[in-house]
Amino acid sequence: MIFRLLIAAAAFFVALPVNFASAAPQLLGLLADNEIPVHCVGDICTVEVSAICLQEERDMPAWGTTYKPIQSNRIALVGTRADGTVIRKPVDDIARFESDRGHWAVKIIIPREHVDAFGAERMALAIDGRVALAPQPLPGDPTPQTDTDIDAAVTAFVNSPDSVIGHDADNMAAAHILNEMINTLPHVALDEDKPAGDLWRKTFGSDALDRPGMQKAAAYFQQCGHELLKVERKTVRRCLELGHDNFATTVNRRFWDANKPGV
Secondary structure, eight states: OHHHHHHHHHHHHHHSOOOOOSSOOOOEEEEOSSOEEOEEETTEEEEEEEEEESOTTSOOOOTTOEEEETTGGGEEEEEEOTTSOEEEEEOTTTOEEEEETTTTEEEEEEEHHHHHTTOOSEEEEEEOSOEEEEEOOOTTOSSOOOHHHHHHHHHHHHHSOHHHHSTTOHHHHHHHHHHHHHHHGGGSOOOTTSGGGGHHHHHHOTTOOOSTTHHHHHHHHHHHHHHOSSOOHHHHHHHHHHHHHHHHHHHHHHHHHHTSTTO
8 A cells, every 4th residue: 555655646746847947946835724733853843834836837846945934924833831821922033944845845943942932831833824935036046936926826825715725625624634643743652553553543532533634534544554564653654744745736736727717
């Protein structure tokens, strides 16, 4: 099964524009429907967020391409202290945004000192609605992103119906579920005696199938659990990434098609 998943993922890569040239890559749209736990190692803390490509005609970003949020004040760190008080801080001046796995996910990197300053027991990242990201401009770019390019892409993203890319889009909801597991994975110990390390129960509880997209994500993850002969964190994560990216690709194609002239 994992081999078949790898082949399917490769087919998606072939079908999508993957020309890592020097021209400005695609704008990306962040999609999150819940607060995402922050994971810290050493001096940095990270969060991974689901994304889609907003410009089919542009090149996919190379891994690690730096981006800047257009509505940066809508992304915040949320800390919950021991007494229950909640503190929020926008991340626009402290975070770095990098493409991860092409345009399917964005890694948000925050220096640990800013996270520790909260003095909180739990830290998460909250995104208020849809947030578009533009690639950092590079000197000598032959086809830079213009204000017109950015405005058109952001308008299409913000106005796209939920049935296309939002909570009502079943594949996007399933991608969110798998992304939540990706972000939970560093925080839990895997049980090697249970399928896929018992990660589903440790993320959602035993019978959590009532959220949008959960049944589709559960069916996919059950296949992961059956096929992972040895439960290792990196193989569990890779299976989650493959499923997430395949679900998100279906949504991305629907978004592109809905915004073509005459459609």
